[in-house]
Amino acid sequence: MSWWRDEAREPLRRNLGLVGVLLALFAIGAFIRPELYGDPKWVTNNVLVIMTQAAAVGVVAIGMTFVIIGGGIDLSVGALIALCGVWATTYATQSYGTVGMIFTALAVGIGAGAVNGLLVAYGKLVPFIATLAMLVAARGLAAQISGKQTQISNDAFINSIATTRILGIPMLVIMLLVVAALGWVLLNRTTFGRRTIAVGGNPEAARLAGINVRGHTLALYALSGLCAGIAAIMLTSLATSAQAAAADLYELDAIAAAIIGGTLLSGGRGTIVGSLLGVIVFSTITNLFAIANLPTEVQNMVKGAIIVTAVLVQQLRFDSVTKFARRHGLTRAGAPPEAAAATPAP
Amino acid sequence: MSELLMDAPASGAQEAGEVVLRLSGVVKTFPGVRALDGVELEVRAGEVHCLLGQNGAGKSTLIKVLAGVHRPDEGRVEWLGEQVSFGSPQAAMKAGIATIYQELDLVDYLSVAENVYLGHEPRSLGFVQKGTAARQTRELLGRLGHGEIPARRLVRSLPAAGKQIVSMARALSHEAKLIIMDEPSAVLAHDEVGNLFRIIRELTAQGIAVVYISHRLEEIREIGDRVTVLKDGRTSAVNLPARTTPTRDLVSRMTGRSIEYVFPPRAQQEPGEKEHGSSRPAAAQAAGQGTPHVPLLTVRGLGRTGEFADVDLDVRAGEIVGIAGLVGSGRSELLETVFGARTPDAGTVAVGGRPLPPGNVAAAVRAGLGMAPEERKSQALLLGEPIYRNMTLTTFSGFATAGFTDAGREQAEAMKIADLLELRPRDVRRAVRTLSGGNQQKVVVGRWLLGGTRLLLLDEPTRGVDVGARAELYQVIRGLADQGVGVLLVSSEVPEVLGLSDRVLVMREGRVVHTAPAEGLAEEDVLDLVMAGSLTATDERTEEQA
Known part of the structure; x- marks a missing residue:
């Protein structure tokens, strides 16, 4: 009865909403191309295609979710993917073999993320500015390293990741799900996650509770950089190459996914599942447009409309709850009647 | 009436x-x-x-x-x-009717004239007549005797007094x-x-x-x-x-309020005597520096430029020390500095005789300090988060194993505190947002009880708390003191400071101007001191235990 008003259930309601959107998109697809959607084999395969396309963005969206919950934003993730990919595929790095390449991608990601974190936490730069500067600089460095050439990956193992399937499920999809699962545990079951929520929800309260706010902020950006490094390996595997222009605008997709997944841009609240669903929704739309043979320009317009609609619906719902609460004499938005009744008792 | x-x-x-x-x-x-x-x-x-x-x-x-x-x-x-x-x-x-608020409502990056005519700019064909606005502003400033303030200067660059003049010019521009x-x-x-x-x-x-x-x-x-x-x-x-x-x-x-303040009785104290924590074993016995017992909190010569200066104070185990003073007297800043949330320019803070590193909250927490800050919502609580998570905000790491939080244990511990403080509602999984002010304050105080805090710093603990809940909070605070917790309390409400504390410090313009046992003080006297009234000359300082 009251579960729809219970604040703690809000993420669940939102995620159910996104599942509803996915079902609606599926229904639209089935309406446009009934002959394809009638074939279970095709449908299964298509779902895996959607998930594969979502994989790299999904991984950075998980990192992005942590940064946003922690009260920041990371505009540099797309550029970091390019930088990590290029750095990991130079002749020099490739000479160290698979381990050397993977290590380089991850280390460059963490390092660049840590620089973001240092600028934000200790240099007191606004996250938007610090990571925007990193975006520009990382693209520049990637172009410098690669000489603006596409660098071919000769590593058999890395190239095979994108083509490997385990129990019929593509390796990239498994990687996304593993990262998401680890992210979920990290956010919901560890002290790191608890600190993230505290630091983003009320930095002053966190500070006065003795939490190392700056150190934690630094760690969050490093985590986002790590995710960019993982995504770089995935993209390099998909393309069997890396280039400075790779992963263009991934940061916007990742931010949009987190937002429609219910992560508050002001920090303190968000879910891993929501961000994952957000990425899948965008990927499904791309897929749907391909199936319907519509141009990508229209697709981008629809994406924009979806982001706006999602945020509007979010506000609308909040307003209506507030109004409902007021009409029923509740003191605060969403305050259950028992709490209000308990107040005046001496 | x-x-x-x-x-x-x-x-x-x-x-x-x-x-x-x-x-x-x-x-x-x-x-x-x-x-x-x-x-x-x-x-x-x-x-x-x-x-x-x-x-x-x-x-x-x-x-x-x-x-x-x-x-x-x-x-x-x-x-x-x-x-x-x-x-x-x-x-x-x-x-x-024009109002000049304490926090002046001017736009820093607009000019003086633009601020004065903000919202009612002299216009012609939809274009702002900047010249006219500037001329009229100069006239208004002249009327106020401050023709020297340039009408085209950015408000940001003016001192506080100048901004106030601009606010008044704005009032005059409305023909107030x-x-x-x-x-x-x-x-x-x-x-x-x-x-x-x-x-x-x-x-x-x-x-x-x-x-x-x-x-x-x-x-x-x-x-x-x-x-x-x-x-x-x-x-x-x-x-x-x-x-x-x-x-x-x-x-x-x-004064002489109609609202009844219900204060719990003080711990056993000989009437007229100064601070005695006599009956409690852990508490420091007997007043004075002659005893070997070190006070729980010792502050010496603490100062921050422009906020407060040269503050000495002691809090003993089981003692409630109240600080009375107006907003701006430096009391909140003092409390935050003791807690390490601000770095002092001078002086020392020691807990149990061991000095605290300045400006380090984490170290203060480790030493057993806890603070309930003035702005409960913006400084202490995660409003959307459940009660238990707010209560364990300083302790969740301690309940965790290898970095994994233990929500079950946290809830159980929070539940104990909720019972102790008679929190309503008792369901600790509910969002803090849904609680009344008094119960939110209990959550903040409860947070420190979980951590085994030895000294609580309370800044305006009953602000926004209704009368009934106040009495409960007073009970809670006194109960903690009876268990040997030291309390340093700041409040704008003089009756509260007097009724709850064992000893009272009066602060005015950044200095402690009076120290006395609470029982010997009358509300009128304290108000007089606080407002720089006629009772005493300004900086006369009653030496504490000298």
């Missing part, structure tokens, strides 16, 4: 100007609070009418009613002889007939106050009425014509002559 009211319009105003504003029986309620409960006010043209009252007496609400921010629930507001009800601040402004000034002297240095008074006199000479709010009695004596005193949302006296009413009278009308 009515016997207190003096219908003596002629008593204060020199040559009784006509009445411009008359309030009768104004009531304004907010959920759970009757902020104004029948207020009378009469303001005449050309007078400086002072509003006096303690914190929470309803001054701010009254100002907001006059400024059109709040609509009164009951009562009459007559402006220039007509009953009015302003729907918005703009409406009040248009009618000729009544200007409300909310503690205008609070942001000014001593010599600037004289200048402010000169301007006020010029304004009143032009027939403009001024409602002046200040905590400083000497200012009211100097600039005021008549005084209206508020107490607990009611007028306890109207139209007293500002210059001749004895201080005692004014203060007694501000």
Whole structure:
């Protein structure tokens, strides 16, 4: 009865909403191309295609979710993917073999993320500015390293990741799900996650509770950089190459996914599942447009409309709850009647 | 109440100007609070009418009613002889009532002229007449005796006093007939106050009425014509002559509240004796420095430039030490510095004889300090998060194993505290947002109990807490002290400091001006000290245990 008003259930309601959107998109697809959607084999395969396309963005969206919950934003993730990919595929790095390449991608990601974190936490730069500067600089460095050439990956193992399937499920999809699962545990079951929520929800309260706010902020950006490094390996595997222009605008997709997944841009609240669903929704739309043979320009317009609609619906719902609460004499938005009744008792 | 009211319009105003504003029986309620409960006010043209009252007496609400921010629930507001009800601040402004708030509402990156004419720029064909605005602004500034302020200068670059002048120019640009000034002297240095008074006199000479709010009695004596005193949302006296009413009278009308404060009994103490934590084994026994027992908290010579200076204080185990003082007296800053949230420029803080590293909250927490800050919502709570997570905000790492949190144990521990503090509702998984102010405060205090805190710093622990819940909080605080926790308490409400503390420090303008056992102090005396009244010369310091 009251579960729809219970604040703690809000993420669940939102995620159910996104599942509803996915079902609606599926229904639209089935309406446009009934002959394809009638074939279970095709449908299964298509779902895996959607998930594969979502994989790299999904991984950075998980990192992005942590940064946003922690009260920041990371505009540099797309550029970091390019930088990590290029750095990991130079002749020099490739000479160290698979381990050397993977290590380089991850280390460059963490390092660049840590620089973001240092600028934000200790240099007191606004996250938007610090990571925007990193975006520009990382693209520049990637172009410098690669000489603006596409660098071919000769590593058999890395190239095979994108083509490997385990129990019929593509390796990239498994990687996304593993990262998401680890992210979920990290956010919901560890002290790191608890600190993230505290630091983003009320930095002053966190500070006065003795939490190392700056150190934690630094760690969050490093985590986002790590995710960019993982995504770089995935993209390099998909393309069997890396280039400075790779992963263009991934940061916007990742931010949009987190937002429609219910992560508050002001920090303190968000879910891993929501961000994952957000990425899948965008990927499904791309897929749907391909199936319907519509141009990508229209697709981008629809994406924009979806982001706006999602945020509007979010506000609308909040307003209506507030109004409902007021009409029923509740003191605060969403305050259950028992709490209000308990107040005046001496 | 009515016997207190003096219908003596002629008593204060020199040559009784006509009445411009008359309030009768104004009531304004907010959920759970009757902020104004029948207020009378009469303001005449050309007078400086002072509003006096303690914190929470309803001054701010009254100002907001006059400024059109709040609509009164009951009562009459007559402006220039007509009953009015302003729907918005703009409406009040248009009618000729301008308000100069304590936090000046100017736009830093606009020029002086742009600020003065913000929202009513002189226009022609839709284009702002910058020249006209600048010229008229210069005229207004000249009228205020401050023609030297350049009309095109950015407001940002002006000092506080200059910004205040700009605010007044803006009021004049609306052709205000009544200007409300909310503690205008609070942001000014001593010599600037004289200048402010000169301007006020010029304004009143032009027939403009001024409602002046200040905590400083000497200012009211100097600039005021008549005084209206508020107490607990009611007028306890109207139209007293500002210059001749004895201080005692004014203060007694501000105090002697109708709301009953219910304080728990103090721990066993010989009447008249100073601090004894005698009966508790852990507590430091006997007063004085001669004993080997080190006080729980020792602060020596603590200072921060521009905030407070040279503060010495001790808190013993099981003792509640209260700090009385006005907003801006440096009390909150002092508390935050002791806690390490601000870094001191001078002095030391030691817990149990061991010095704390300055400006390090984590170290203070480890040493057993806990703080409930002044702004509960913005400084202490994660409103959307469940109660138990708010309670374990400092301790969740301790409950965790290898970095994995233990929500079950956290909830169990939080539940114990909830029982101890009689938290309502008792369901610790509920979001803190849904709790009343008093229960939110219990969550903040409860947080520190979980951590085994030895010394609690409480900044305005009962702000926004209703009467019944206050009594409960007092019980909780006294109960903690009885268990040997030391408490350092800051409050604007003098009765609260007196009723709850064992020992009281009075702070004024960044200095401790008086230290005494709470039992020997009268509310009037403390108020007098706090407001720099006549009882003692300014910086006389009663040595603590010297």
